Amino acid sequence: MIGTVMAAIPNLHEFQEGPTLAELMTALPVATLVIRPDNSIADANVRAETMLNMARSAIINSDITRTVRIAEAGTRFDIWHTNKPIAAYDIKVHAGRTAEMEVDLMISPIIDHEGWRILSIHAQGQARKIGHRGSTGGARxxxxxxxxxxxxxxxxxxxxxxxxxxxxxxxxxxxxxxxxxxxxxxxxxxxxxxxxxxxTTASNLECRPANIYPLLDRAAGIAAAGFARNIRIIKRYDPSLPFAVINDDALVQVMINLLKNATEALDHIDKPCVRVETAFRHGMSFVREKGKGSAVLPIEILVIDNGPGVPEHILDHLFNPFITGKRDGQGLGLALVDKLVRDMGGFVQYSRDSEAGESTFRILLPMGMG
Structure with missing residues (x-):
């Protein structure tokens, strides 16, 4: 079935050598399902069989809403009845014949094939290794x-x-x-x-639609005049970016903390560099924790450095207070970043591109009209 689905998608059979896409699907290290427009499952890889504790023959043609049952009320419609990309973090599910477990769900529409989707299911142990953490954040x-x-x-x-x-x-x-x-x-x-x-406060910040660029520039200016005065800061902004719903002071504080974190990671780098980039991510949705519904977070801010990255042993707790890889660090900067971004209704995550030798902190914020 996966071969039939892939054959219908243009330009996917240009590979003349090496494994086929069906073989790549089978070998993926993440549980992956192909879903039809009617929510029936068209195919599943070996990792999905293991996670669901079901044979592939039993998974195929089953209803995704029954095979991967959402344990939290208020999220099923958001996930299974949309053609937009969705990332649902820290969702409790009953997956196949397994007991309730916390997972991250990633749903991607297949271009030019309306209603067809790819679902990947990341167990929490794996998801946290690539930069995610518990939904409430360590700050609280x-x-x-x-x-x-x-x-x-x-x-x-x-x-x-x-x-x-x-x-x-x-x-x-x-x-x-x-x-x-x-x-x-x-x-x-x-x-x-x-x-x-x-x-010490759990209340949301007072936020409003605003242009983020003067605030990003202010934070970069403070950094360049102080702790980052010997480090090149490159700005790559999307000029068409709409307003974001933010608190001005909170966003400046978030950016200063991330820039300081980035520059401190570059102490022994020959050509230290920090990039601040922005982009608009169409259709980027996240499912909030505990059945609070979904949030559209299309405004993306990236802080990228060419340092060595976060030590492996603290990745699972990166945004918790008093967790730090620095000898003289207090472990409060990233915890405050996490809290302030969440108080603005957004999300922050860390990732590492080992091939490029870069570390990235990604902030996703809601869009405002302005």
């Missing part, structure tokens, strides 16, 4: 702890600093270096607490 898990720490630590710090200043003023300059050290360390800890307090 730190909100309660941040509020407690801010209350329990910051107030005593002000007393310690005041006592150090009194000691300095009364000792005629003796031991002033020690008292100044106390003041400096108190200020450093207080600044850390201030940053943690950014996680």
């Amino acid at each position: 898990s730190a909100m309660g702890a941040a509020a407690i720490l801010a209350h329990e630590i910051k107030n005593p710090l002000s007393g310690i600093r005041g006592a150090a200043q009194l000691l300095e003023s009364g000792n005629d300059g003796h031991d002033s270096a020690l008292t100044q050290l106390i003041c400096n360390e108190v200020d450093r800890i207080a600044a850390l607490i201030d940053r943690m307090q950014d996680f």
Whole structure:
């Protein structure tokens, strides 16, 4: 069947040597299904048989809505009754004869064949290795702890600093270096607490349709004047990009954090470079967690660097607070990025192109009318 489907698509039989497309489909390392316009399954690869715990003969001609059953209410129509590309992250499903599991679903229409779609199912262990993570983000898990720490630590710090200043003023300059050290360390800890307090609110930001380019330029200018002054920042903007629904200050903060993260990864690179790119992704939809429906997020912002990439051992927790691959890092920058982007109704993800030697942070935001 897959051979029949592929034969109907122009230019797919130009391969004169090597494996056929049907053989490539079979060998794909991701569970993949071909779906007809009536939602029946036309074909399945070996990985799909394993994931669904069903034989290929049992999968073919079955109804996709019954074979891959969405466990969360409010998402079935969004996924199975649309011809647009859909990425559904962290969705609970009953897949074939397996128990309920969390997966990422990617649905891609087949061009020039209305209603035909390719469905790939990524198990969570695999999906997180390519840059995704739990839908709620690590920032929210730190909100309660941040509020407690801010209350329990910051107030005593002000007393310690005041006592150090009194000691300095009364000792005629003796031991002033020690008292100044106390003041400096108190200020450093207080600044850390201030940053943690950014996680203590769960309310959405006040967002409005706006042109993102002045904000991207402002963040790039701040970077170029400070932490990125010795690094080339290249801008590749789509001039036709419409307005995005954003909070101005939040987007600037997100971009500064991502640019700082990128530049810090380039310490030992001969020709360090950071690119900021934008694009419009037609039909890009994401399914929100816990049955909140789908969101169209066509505004794309990329921050790309030619550094070594994120260490493998922290990929699963990249956006969690206090997780960092830097020796002196605090692990709060990316966690704040995740929270602010989500508060704007968007999504952020990380990916690595080993062949190109580049790391990419991708922000996807809703479009606004302007």
